[in-house]
Every structure is written in structure tokens, then in C-alpha cells.
Amino acid sequence: LAKTTQPISMDSYEGQEVNITCSHNNIATNDYITWYQQFPSQGPRFIIQGYKTKVTNEVASLFIPADRKSSTLSLPRVSLSDTAVYYCLVGDGNTGGFKTIFGAGTRLFVKA
Amino acid sequence: ETGVTQTPRHLVMGMTNKKSLKCEQHLGHNAMYWYKQSAKKPLELMFVYNFKEQTENNSVPSRFSPECPNSSHLFLHLHTLQPEDSALYLCASSQEPLVTGAGNQPQHFGDGTRLSIL
Numbered sequence: 001l002a003k004t005t006q007p008i009s010m011d012s013y014e015g016q017e018v019n020i021t022c023s024h025n026n027i028a029t030n031d032y033i034t035w036y037q038q039f040p041s042q043g044p045r046f047i048i049q050g051y052k053t054k055v056t057n058e059v060a061s062l063f064i065p066a067d068r069k070s071s072t073l074s075l076p077r078v079s080l081s082d083t084a085v086y087y088c089l090v091g092d093g094n095t096g097g098f099k100t101i102f103g104a105g106t107r108l109f110v111k112a
Numbered sequence: 113e114t115g116v117t118q119t120p121r122h123l124v125m126g127m128t129n130k131k132s133l134k135c136e137q138h139l140g141h142n143a144m145y146w147y148k149q150s151a152k153k154p155l156e157l158m159f160v161y162n163f164k165e166q167t168e169n170n171s172v173p174s175r176f177s178p179e180c181p182n183s184s185h186l187f188l189h190l191h192t193l194q195p196e197d198s199a200l201y202l203c204a205s206s207q208e209p210l211v212t213g214a215g216n217q218p219q220h221f222g223d224g225t226r227l228s229i230l
Contacts, residue, residue: 034218043116043202043221044155087155102147102155 004088009107018075020106022088025069033064033071036087038105044087048073075108083110115139118203118222125193126230133188133225135203143209144186145219146178147202155202161186162209193229200224 005023012018024033032051036044048055050062050071061074075082085105116137125131137144146158160168161180175197177189186203202224206217 041200041226042223043204044219046218046220049218102157104154 004090004103006086006088006103006106008104009109011109011111012078013111014079015077018078018082018108018110020073020075020086020088020108021070022073023070024088024090027068027090031090033062033068034089035060035062035071035073036089038085038087044102047086078108078110080110080112082108084108116203116205116220116222118201118225120225121223122226122228124228124230125190127193127195129193130189130191132190133201133203133227135186135188135222137184137186137203137205137220139205139207139220141205141207141220142183143206143217144180144183145204145206146186146188147204147221148199149202149224150196150199159188160209167209190227193227195229198227198229200226 003024003026006020010018010020032049034049035047037047038044048057048060048062050064052064052068055062063072063074071088073086085107087102087105089102116135119134123131142163144161148156148158157170158172159166159178164180164183166178175192179187179189188201202221204219204221206219208217
């Protein structure tokens with residue numbers, strides 16, 4: 001049972017801002033929203049995490065509306081090296097426990 | 113340097129072999145995890161260890177046997193594997209155990225062991 005919904009793939013050009021939206025209708029009250037980046041043959045890398053409103057760090061911003069049923073990862077001025085799979089991760093709102101649900105992710109392809 | 117080191121990076125084995133995957137984290141974390149990532153499939157959580165104790169077995173076949181001798185080391189012992197077990201096996205750690213899903217504990221992943229079963 002999928003807990004998050006993301007676009008399967010996105011294309012962009014160098015220098016553009018990329019926004020990837022994730023739907024998580026069953027997010028639990030105490031759950032945070034976490035985004036990871038994964039390059040081929042490597043493990044996922046933590047990008048950003050938030051609970052509500054907006055969070056910004058040196059690589060990305062995360063926008064979370066008041067109902068928290070979705071979130072948007074914003075990557076400013078992408079480069080070719082940002083080509084990767086991006087995963088949105090939230091808690092299992094139905095069963096709790098230690099379940100960690102990774103969805104299929106969004107494959108971002110940045111073109112020159 | 114991710115802080116989580118996995119060895120070997122690549123492993124080819126026959127179905128009757130016994131081998132072990134090793135994971136070591138240098139981050140002082142208290143929780144460690146094994147994941148399986150098959151081609152074109154999402155990451156699947158296999159095992160969770162909190163403070164050296166196994167707290168989650170996500171319906172993993174018994175041919176996979178985890179071992180956690182201390183908070184810094186995690187092993188995955190393999191025996192009589194099947195071709196469909198060919199995948200990238202990822203180890204991760206977090207400062208504190210995940211209580212509900214992602215919670216507020218980012219996980220740090222190693223780069224995985226690429227396992228091929230002949």
C-alpha cells in the first residue's frame with residue numbers, strides 16, 4: 001500500500017528551478033516529511049526534512065501546506081549533477097511502528 | 113565519505129554458497145537497518161536493530177540472517193539464496209530508533225553491496 005505519490009519522472013534544464021510534489025494523505029500527526037536523493041549504485045542521501053510551513057537549507061527548500069497532505073521539494077538552479085531519483089518519505093500513518101515506506105521516487109533528468 | 117561503510121561493494125555467489133555482508137557506521141548512531149533494492153522497485157525495509165536488538169523483521173525469508181554484535185556493526189548472513197535475491201543491499205543508520213515511520217530521524221545510508229546470484 002503506497003503511502004506517498006510522486007511523479008514518476010521529470011525533465012528540466014540546467015539553471016532552472018525544479019519543484020517536485022509529493023502527496024501523503026495518510027500522514028500521521030507526529031510524522032515529519034523527509035526527502036532523499038539517490039544516484040545510481042549509491043545509497044540515498046538525506047536532503048531536507050520538515051514538519052510544516054517552509055524549511056530551507058543550502059541545497060533545497062521544502063514547502064508544506066497547513067493540512068500537511070502534500071509537500072513540495074524545490075531545487076533552485078539545477079545542474080547536470082542533480083540528475084537523480086528523489087524520494088519523499090513519511091511515516092506509516094495506518095500502522096505506525098517501525099515501517100519505513102519508500103515509494104518509487106521521482107526520476108529527475110537535467111539536460112544541458 | 114558517508115559515515116556508513118559497506119563491504120564488499122560487489123558480490124557474486126552461487127545459490128549454495130554462504131556469504132556475509134558487512135556494515136559499519138562511524139556516526140555513533142543507535143539504530144541500524146538493512147534494505148533491499150531490486151531493479152526498478154522501491155527500497156524494501158528488511159530488518160531494524162535498535163541498541164543491538166532486532167525490533168523489526170519485515171517478513172524476510174530465513175535465508176537472510178542478520179547479526180548485530182554492537183551498535184556500530186551490522187551483518188547480513190546469506191545462505192541458499194535464489195536468483196530473485198539479486199539486488200542492491202543497503203545498510204543505514206539513524207541517531208535514534210524510528211518510532212513511527214520516518215519520524216524525525218534522518219537515515220544515513222551506505223553505498224550498498226551489489227549482489228548477484230548465479
